Amino acid sequence: MSDAYVSLKNLTLAYGKTVVVPDLNLDVRKGELIALLGPSGCGKTTAMRSIAGLMAPKSGTISIDGVDITRTPANKRGIGLVFQSYALFPHLSVFENVAFGLRLKKLPKAKIASMVEQGLQTVGLAHLSDRKPEDMSGGQQQRLSLARSLVMEPKVLLLDEPLSNLDARLRLEMRNELQRLQRDTGITMIFVTHDQAEALALADRIVLMKDGIVEQLGTPDELYNAPNSKFAADFFGFENIFEIEGSEIVGRTGRLTVLIDAKEGYLAWRPSAITIGSGPHQGTISSMAFAGELREYIIEAPLGQIKVTTPSSTPPFDIGSPIAFDLAIDKARHLSKNGEET
Amino acid sequence: MYSKWTTRLIIGLTLTFLIGPFFIIILAGLSDGEFMTFPPDGISLRWYAKVFTVESFRDSFKLSMFLAIFGTIAALILGVPAAYAISRYKIPYGETIKTIVAAPIIVPGIIVGLALLRYLVVPLNFTVTLALFMAHTALILPYAVRVVSSSMNNLRSDMEEAAVLLGCSRLGAFTRVVLPNIQSGVLAAFILGFVTSFNQVPVSLFLSGPGVRTLPIDMLSYMEITYDPSVAALSALLALLSVVIVFMAEKFLGFSRYV
Ligand SMILES: Nc1ncnc2c1ncn2[C@@H]1O[C@H](COP(=O)(O)OP(=O)(O)OP(=O)(O)O)[C@@H](O)[C@H]1O
Ligand SMILES: [Mg+2]
Numbered sequence: 001m002s003d004a005y006v007s008l009k010n011l012t013l014a015y016g017k018t019v020v021v022p023d024l025n026l027d028v029r030k031g032e033l034i035a036l037l038g039p040s041g042c043g044k045t046t047a048m049r050s051i052a053g054l055m056a057p058k059s060g061t062i063s064i065d066g067v068d069i070t071r072t073p074a075n076k077r078g079i080g081l082v083f084q085s086y087a088l089f090p091h092l093s094v095f096e097n098v099a100f101g102l103r104l105k106k107l108p109k110a111k112i113a114s115m116v117e118q119g120l121q122t123v124g125l126a127h128l129s130d131r132k133p134e135d136m137s138g139g140q141q142q143r144l145s146l147a148r149s150l151v152m153e154p155k156v157l158l159l160d161e162p163l164s165n166l167d168a169r170l171r172l173e174m175r176n177e178l179q180r181l182q183r184d185t186g187i188t189m190i191f192v193t194h195d196q197a198e199a200l201a202l203a204d205r206i207v208l209m210k211d212g213i214v215e216q217l218g219t220p221d222e223l224y225n226a227p228n229s230k231f232a233a234d235f236f237g238f239e240n241i242f243e244i245e246g247s248e249i250v251g252r253t254g255r256l257t258v259l260i261d262a263k264e265g266y267l268a269w270r271p272s273a274i275t276i277g278s279g280p281h282q283g284t285i286s287s288m289a290f291a292g293e294l295r296e297y298i299i300e301a302p303l304g305q306i307k308v309t310t311p312s313s314t315p316p317f318d319i320g321s322p323i324a325f326d327l328a329i330d331k332a333r334h335l336s337k338n339g340e341e342t
Numbered sequence: 343m344y345s346k347w348t349t350r351l352i353i354g355l356t357l358t359f360l361i362g363p364f365f366i367i368i369l370a371g372l373s374d375g376e377f378m379t380f381p382p383d384g385i386s387l388r389w390y391a392k393v394f395t396v397e398s399f400r401d402s403f404k405l406s407m408f409l410a411i412f413g414t415i416a417a418l419i420l421g422v423p424a425a426y427a428i429s430r431y432k433i434p435y436g437e438t439i440k441t442i443v444a445a446p447i448i449v450p451g452i453i454v455g456l457a458l459l460r461y462l463v464v465p466l467n468f469t470v471t472l473a474l475f476m477a478h479t480a481l482i483l484p485y486a487v488r489v490v491s492s493s494m495n496n497l498r499s500d501m502e503e504a505a506v507l508l509g510c511s512r513l514g515a516f517t518r519v520v521l522p523n524i525q526s527g528v529l530a531a532f533i534l535g536f537v538t539s540f541n542q543v544p545v546s547l548f549l550s551g552p553g554v555r556t557l558p559i560d561m562l563s564y565m566e567i568t569y570d571p572s573v574a575a576l577s578a579l580l581a582l583l584s585v586v587i588v589f590m591a592e593k594f595l596g597f598s599r600y601v
Contacts, residue, residue, distance in 0.1 A: 079507065081503075081504070085500055087503065091519075100508050104510060
């Protein structure tokens with residue numbers, strides 16, 4: 001991609017002899033908000049640390065705006081990082097935490113004061129500038145950490161699971177705040193998360209990682225509606241995935257003949273894509289959970305367990321009762337073995 | 343379980359055993375007689391006053407002060423970076439290094455003193471003062487490393503990384519972020535080192551020369567010649583000084599957290 005702003009090429013990252021990220025290639029456009037999504041331990045933090053310069057790559061290059069910064073020390077890169085733990089300075093006031101980097105730049109006092117003021121205003125903490133970080137709530141600490149990085153006007157802002165320490169309501173609030181900030185400042189942001197809903201809601205594009213390898217890269221729409229591997233499909237809510245063998249699909253306890261062209265790969269259904277109450281297949285409802293807008297059923301069928309949801313506005317089915325259901329082929333997503341969609 | 347009274351008795355006896363000698367010393371110093379006796383022979387402050395007129399006490403007090411202050415500072419200059427390195431980096435044999443650093447606590451002081459005399463002062467012509475300074479620095483070092491380590495352990499390393507990303511050098515991150523946050527640990531180590539050095543006898547015993555003696559050693563040799571209550575008075579004053587220092591440390595720093 002020619003319009004790449006941040007560019008990772010063949011990046012190999014390792015702790016000692018343990019290679020964590022074998023060969024990472026990624027291009028991020030200027031002003032883009034990228035989500036690095038993946039299960040715990042897949043190397044997201046490691047990738048962030050190497051971009052920030054806190055960890056030297058074994059091989060490969062990192063460049064920003066066409067300039068190779070692979071060997072540039074961390075304090076000269078102009079990259080901001082919001083730590084998952086916030087990493088605030090406990091001995092300094094809110095004001096001084098934000099002023100820390102500006103003072104190092106030896107800016108005039110008045111300029112620092114106005115920039116800090118502005119930064120605190122942006123995250124809504126202007127009224128707390130004399131507090132110590134320990135006297136603030138988790139959400140406030142998170143915003144302080146954000147302000148501290150923002151006032152430095154970084155070329156790229158990295159955020160390592162910035163919302164994971166917050167409660168559900170605050171997380172939603174901060175999600176919107178981040179999005180607004182990004183729109184207002186136009187800063188290129190890469191944020192790490194293992195929450196797919198967060199990635200879908202925030203990102204311009206999502207990088208789905210598994211064991212240090214990019215499984216799929218695309219817009220939220222593409223990843224949600226057109227995952228192209230079993231892993232991606234599973235991650236984005238295709239909870240019923242069956243392997244194809246010949247003209248049958250294989251479940252845990254049985255097989256089912258289906259009419260498809262493909263001879264191998266997987267068929268995957270979202271719980272909402274399976275209709276119950278009518279259809280050619282039979283099963284028994286083994287459990288039901290109420291989840292607000294939806295009811296979640298587990299059906300025991302000859303094929304194995306199947307997860308289905310129905311709108312909770314429709315009347316419920318009884319647990320233990322036999323039920324008909326339909327695994328419609330046209331509602332399934334076909335996933336090939338090697339990850340390419342057919 | 344013990345009854346209430348048995349418990350009180352045990353506590354009482356323990357305290358008497360620990361603090362009793364202190365009171366005996368104070369009272370013995372208050373004696374009006376010519377010899378150190380207990381109970382005191384009449385009451386007067388003249389021996390407390392005399393302490394300040396003995397010239398050798400003044401000289402050795404200065405030397406002890408010098409050793410306690412600069413020995414501790416030297417130990418901290420060595421010990422703080424050592425503690426930092428041990429707690430931050432996975433140094434090969436880090437635990438072993440910690441044990442070796444603690445050796446002066448374990449090895450009897452009298453052996454350390456003899457070794458320094460035999461291998462530094464005599465063959466290398468080190469002055470006694472220099473040998474004393476080195477010995478005291480080495481003695482305080484383990485305390486410095488231990489106390490500073492424990493306050494360093496609560497400090498997350500990502501704070502330093504944050505400082506670096508905001509433009510600090512590694513050294514800058516240490517002075518701007520690490521040091522201010524281990525300040526009270528360093529102060530605690532200073533006080534502990536000071537008191538340890540000031541009260542040190544066995545090592546200093548071997549390292550004394552003409553006119554160069556630490557205060558405790560000087561008191562010992564004074565007593566060999568003159569058995570008047572002034573040594574008791576001086577001891578009481580020193581004990582009081584230690585109590586005041588430790589009390590203030592506890593009050594202002596929560597000293598007991600670190601030791
Ligand atoms: N300091 C280290 N030394 C050795 N291995 C490490 C170190 N830090 C991380 N790892 C390993 O590297 C892999 C990737 O770790 P990383 O922290 O990048 O994962 P992550 O994707 O950020 O996970 P999480 O979502 O749990 O934060 C893991 O298998 C982890 O065990
Ligand atoms: Mg992580």
